[in-house]
Amino acid sequence: MTTFVQLLVAGVSVGAVYALLALGFVVVFKATGVVNFAQPALLMAGAYVTARLSAPGGLPIGDPASTSPVRFAVALLIGAGAAAALALVIQRGLVHPMAARSVVAVSILTIGVDVVVQTEIVRRFGAVEALSMGDPWGSSVIHEFGLTVPHTRIAALAVGLLVITAFFAWFRLSTWGVAMRAVAEDPETAALMGIRRSRVAAVAWLLAGALAAIAGLFISVSPAAGLTPAATVVALHAFPAAIIGGLDSTTGAVLGGLVVGVAEMLTQGYASDLAFLGRGFHAVMPYVVMVAVLLIRPSGLFGTRELHRV
Amino acid sequence: MSEPRAIVTDVDLAAYNDSGGRPPAGRLRAARPTRPPRPGSLLALAVAVALLVAPLYLDGSWLRLGVFAFAAAVAALGLTLLIGQAGQLSLGHSFFVAVGAYGYTFFAAARSGDGGPGSAAGLGLPPIVALVLAVLLAGATGWAFSPIAGRLRGIYLGVASLALVFGGLHILNNAEPLTGGAHGRDVPGFTLFGFSFDRVPGEALHVLGVPFGREEKLWYLAAALLVAAYLCYRNLVQGRPGRALRAVRDRELMAGIVGVPVARYKAYVFVVSSMYAGLGGVLLALVLGRVIPDAFGVALAIEFLSMVVIGGLGSATGAIAGAAFVVCLPRVLDRYAEHLPFIASSSSISESGGLEPAVAAQFAYGAAVIVLLLVEPGGVVAVGSRLRRRLRRTPPAPSPTSHG
Numbered sequence: 001m002t003t004f005v006q007l008l009v010a011g012v013s014v015g016a017v018y019a020l021l022a023l024g025f026v027v028v029f030k031a032t033g034v035v036n037f038a039q040p041a042l043l044m045a046g047a048y049v050t051a052r053l054s055a056p057g058g059l060p061i062g063d064p065a066s067t068s069p070v071r072f073a074v075a076l077l078i079g080a081g082a083a084a085a086l087a088l089v090i091q092r093g094l095v096h097p098m099a100a101r102s103v104v105a106v107s108i109l110t111i112g113v114d115v116v117v118q119t120e121i122v123r124r125f126g127a128v129e130a131l132s133m134g135d136p137w138g139s140s141v142i143h144e145f146g147l148t149v150p151h152t153r154i155a156a157l158a159v160g161l162l163v164i165t166a167f168f169a170w171f172r173l174s175t176w177g178v179a180m181r182a183v184a185e186d187p188e189t190a191a192l193m194g195i196r197r198s199r200v201a202a203v204a205w206l207l208a209g210a211l212a213a214i215a216g217l218f219i220s221v222s223p224a225a226g227l228t229p230a231a232t233v234v235a236l237h238a239f240p241a242a243i244i245g246g247l248d249s250t251t252g253a254v255l256g257g258l259v260v261g262v263a264e265m266l267t268q269g270y271a272s273d274l275a276f277l278g279r280g281f282h283a284v285m286p287y288v289v290m291v292a293v294l295l296i297r298p299s300g301l302f303g304t305r306e307l308h309r310v
Numbered sequence: 311m312s313e314p315r316a317i318v319t320d321v322d323l324a325a326y327n328d329s330g331g332r333p334p335a336g337r338l339r340a341a342r343p344t345r346p347p348r349p350g351s352l353l354a355l356a357v358a359v360a361l362l363v364a365p366l367y368l369d370g371s372w373l374r375l376g377v378f379a380f381a382a383a384v385a386a387l388g389l390t391l392l393i394g395q396a397g398q399l400s401l402g403h404s405f406f407v408a409v410g411a412y413g414y415t416f417f418a419a420a421r422s423g424d425g426g427p428g429s430a431a432g433l434g435l436p437p438i439v440a441l442v443l444a445v446l447l448a449g450a451t452g453w454a455f456s457p458i459a460g461r462l463r464g465i466y467l468g469v470a471s472l473a474l475v476f477g478g479l480h481i482l483n484n485a486e487p488l489t490g491g492a493h494g495r496d497v498p499g500f501t502l503f504g505f506s507f508d509r510v511p512g513e514a515l516h517v518l519g520v521p522f523g524r525e526e527k528l529w530y531l532a533a534a535l536l537v538a539a540y541l542c543y544r545n546l547v548q549g550r551p552g553r554a555l556r557a558v559r560d561r562e563l564m565a566g567i568v569g570v571p572v573a574r575y576k577a578y579v580f581v582v583s584s585m586y587a588g589l590g591g592v593l594l595a596l597v598l599g600r601v602i603p604d605a606f607g608v609a610l611a612i613e614f615l616s617m618v619v620i621g622g623l624g625s626a627t628g629a630i631a632g633a634a635f636v637v638c639l640p641r642v643l644d645r646y647a648e649h650l651p652f653i654a655s656s657s658s659i660s661e662s663g664g665l666e667p668a669v670a671a672q673f674a675y676g677a678a679v680i681v682l683l684l685v686e687p688g689g690v691v692a693v694g695s696r697l698r699r700r701l702r703r704t705p706p707a708p709s710p711t712s713h714g
Contacts, residue, residue, distance in 0.1 A: 108619055111612060115616070115676030123665070123669050284477055290470065
């Protein structure tokens with residue numbers, strides 16, 4: 001039972017991180033109808049900037065020889081800003097000029113962007129295996145109620161829930177949120193009512209970049225060894241999360257993220273009982289869940305049934 | 311999305327096809343005695359001659375590269391059919407390539423026990439049977455995915471097909487008795503009617519004074535299969551199935567109304583596309599000599615996607631050109647590194663600070679995808695036909711030879 005609860009906590013925490021990424025997809029998809037395959041690249045860029053700046057010898061804040069929470073916080077802000085800026089550049093420079101073209105073509109374009117950005121970041125890694133994120137949590141754990149939970153998991157859960165709550169409040173209450181929902185509902189009418197679709201699209205991309213950078217941080221802290229090029233594969237797990245929930249549902253993205261996180265952690269935790277599935281099955285679990293959901297509901301759990309989306 | 315927007319998309323998709331979907335005309339008409347041969351047929355002849363004589367002049371490593379390009383081109387034909395003609399996005403193409411490669415290896419490998427301890431199982435079938443079975447197996451796998459492929463459209467299918475890649479890698483890594491696990495397994499050579507396409511110890515086959523080894527033989531095998539695959543593609547696209555697929559792509563609802571069984575055609579094109587991938591996989595396995603799971607990951611799927619985008623979606627010639635570009639680029643950059651700025655030759659990366667050729671090639675094909683989609687969605691094929699139109703608009707050349 002203890003194991004189960006512990007895995008559940010870990011799963012919800014990982015799920016919150018996936019939810020951030022999936023939210024990024026969904027926001028961009030709702031605002032522009034494009035599936036942003038460059039999301040892993042945004043994640044890598046944001047996490048890379050954070051790691052470089054917060055490492056000892058990065059930003060000139062605090063003791064340059066060791067990690068410093070202040071420097072880490074500033075580095076995270078800059079990293080999120082960098083990812084958001086990159087997202088904005090991609091949107092304004094490459095995606096926006098193609099606004100009138102088929103969504104499939106634009107999505108393939110984002111794959112091209114992903115290849116270029118990732119190649120550059122992996123090249124910058126050079127011989128370095130993994131970059132430490134310089135986070136204040138390290139590998140410390142707390143023991144409470146018979147559970148052993150790493151600090152990083154609690155931080156991921158807290159930050160994830162905070163960001164998600166803030167996002168929903170913003171999405172429901174602010175003028176920008178209303179504008180974004182209006183565009184998602186009916187782009188033409190929204191434009192006629194005076195909503196600038198291009199600005200809404202830009203804001204959506206900015207958000208996606210910032211969310212990806214935060215998610216990148218929590219993917220790379222303990223128990224992971226640090227930021228590695230393999231973080232991309234983890235970032236891809238947010239695709240099943242978004243699809244499970246339905247690509248055009250923000251609630252679905254959060255739920256899909258949690259489902260994927262819990263499923264993955266449970267499979268990993270009970271790997272010895274699931275040995276017949278082979279080693280490392282937890283990495284495939286998100287996709288198994290996704291295929292199962294798609295077989296029953298082709299547009300996801302909360303997705304609008306739109307048969308003629310092109 | 312709402313309807314008016316969808317119409318814009320249709321026009322856009324139709325534009326893809328107008329530029330690239332139609333195979334180069336002229337081959338069939340060239341036989342008419344009344345007209346001078348058109349540039350298209352001359353080009354086809356030139357390509358055929360080049361394919362035939364190349365092994366007499368190129369050395370083994372270039373031939374090997376060529377076979378890689380042929381293998382990739384066969385698989386890319388399947389993907390351009392799926393994306394360009396049917397409007398279905400797939401990121402799982404590398405999975406079907408893997409099915410073909412491993413399927414052939416399994417069917418053709420010696421029965422288990424014969425190969426000594428630790429070797430993976432096999433059926434010991436004749437290689438030609440193994441090849442056909444591997445292609446059919448890839449098709450069957452595609453068919454097994456049809457409950458999903460037949461119901462989803464475009465983007466949703468693209469993401470769902472990622473499941474195939476990750477699921478496939480998992481199976482390849484874990485089903486050790488069949489696949490040899492993470493370290494892979496050796497691929498048995500190809501033989502046809504007793505003629506071996508592999509390296510035969512002690513055999514000294516000379517053609518026109520040129521020693522014919524493994525690469526030379528595989529070159530002809532791959533080239534023949536590529537030509538066959540190309541002709542099949544043309545027939546399929548020009549015929550009734552091709553029209554049905556384009557109708558489904560441009561307007562699913564209308565296609566259904568005029569009587570095209572939409573779900574069945576979507577499943578059908580997925581099966582055909584995976585059979586192309588399977589054949590490409592067999593060729594890839596033959597030239598690799600050893601198959602390992604990591605070769606068939608997401609990166610390969612993205613490379614295939616780049617090939618068909620660079621060539622022009624829906625175009626057979628484009629897919630072949632794109633495959634040649636993506637496959638050969640790293641090697642060509644490596645070979646001529648010392649003559650190119652910003653690129654380090656593989657021996658002097660640390661001193662010169664240039665880009666590694668492989669990295670430079672990644673940049674190049676990623677950028678090619680972006681630039682082509684931005685400025686010329688029809689890919690290099692559209693660029694080519696635009697050039698040809700411009701040539702034709704200039705004052706008529708005095709003699710037909712000026713074309714070639």
